[in-house]
Amino acid sequence: MPMIQPVRRSKLSEAVVEQLKELIQSGVYPPGTKLPPEKELAKQFGVSRASVREALSVLASAGIIDVRQGEGSFVLEADLSRYIPPVAVSMIAFPKQILHLLEMRSILETSAAELAARRAGDREKAEIERAMQGYLDELRAGRVGDAGDLQFHQAVAKATGNPILVELMARVSDLVREGMRYTLGQNQGNLKRMREVYDEHDRIYQAIRERRPEEARAAMAFHLGKVREKVQREMNLKPPEDGQTHDGLQGPGTGAGEPESVASPFPSGEESGR
Numbered sequence: 001m002p003m004i005q006p007v008r009r010s011k012l013s014e015a016v017v018e019q020l021k022e023l024i025q026s027g028v029y030p031p032g033t034k035l036p037p038e039k040e041l042a043k044q045f046g047v048s049r050a051s052v053r054e055a056l057s058v059l060a061s062a063g064i065i066d067v068r069q070g071e072g073s074f075v076l077e078a079d080l081s082r083y084i085p086p087v088a089v090s091m092i093a094f095p096k097q098i099l100h101l102l103e104m105r106s107i108l109e110t111s112a113a114e115l116a117a118r119r120a121g122d123r124e125k126a127e128i129e130r131a132m133q134g135y136l137d138e139l140r141a142g143r144v145g146d147a148g149d150l151q152f153h154q155a156v157a158k159a160t161g162n163p164i165l166v167e168l169m170a171r172v173s174d175l176v177r178e179g180m181r182y183t184l185g186q187n188q189g190n191l192k193r194m195r196e197v198y199d200e201h202d203r204i205y206q207a208i209r210e211r212r213p214e215e216a217r218a219a220m221a222f223h224l225g226k227v228r229e230k231v232q233r234e235m236n237l238k239p240p241e242d243g244q245t246h247d248g249l250q251g252p253g254t255g256a257g258e259p260e261s262v263a264s265p266f267p268s269g270e271e272s273g274r
Contacts (some may be wrong), residue, residue: 007054038086060181110220149197156220
């Protein structure tokens, strides 16, 4: 029976992922089992809690475990070999691929936000707002929020009135959602960053609602830039050469910070920007 071994690789979280998958496949942690707490796993693997947290996020993104806020991580009933298609494996195992995805999204979605601010009618604006509410509902249910996040960005694309752009976004939706699962999964338990993501969405929505195209473009660039910075920090990469991640917008601080005790999302302040 496999036993946990101290990890000695440059990318520690990837090694933790592989060992946990092996332990799950071998029956050490059968379906329905609750995994040991982060602190205990970190001690057994000989890595930091951040590496364990990232590994659990990858496994959750792959559908191998279910991370339940306030309860722990539970092994799901499934065949591991069929969970992740090849492109998705590339996305979650190699975060650098997410940077390529974010570059593509920045090209498309900043222009989409600008067009949406010029063209969106009441129906399209209402759909964007419903997507924001869906994101909040997911957080309140202890989920990652990727479904609501994807719905928000697709609603912005739809608000452009450009059917080809909408179709293009639909064709890459699985890939985009996989990236969202990875990046949003890193925010679980960090109320500050969860709130920042919501506020970034709200800033985009407000600019679209009030027909401020340049601000909508800048707000989308800021939002995707924050995600890119986060992935780069996790990979210990340097920022882009141009140094212009945020298109000049001043926004909330970048650091993930210490995880906060999660209770909110976000009744007292969620209307503040509206």
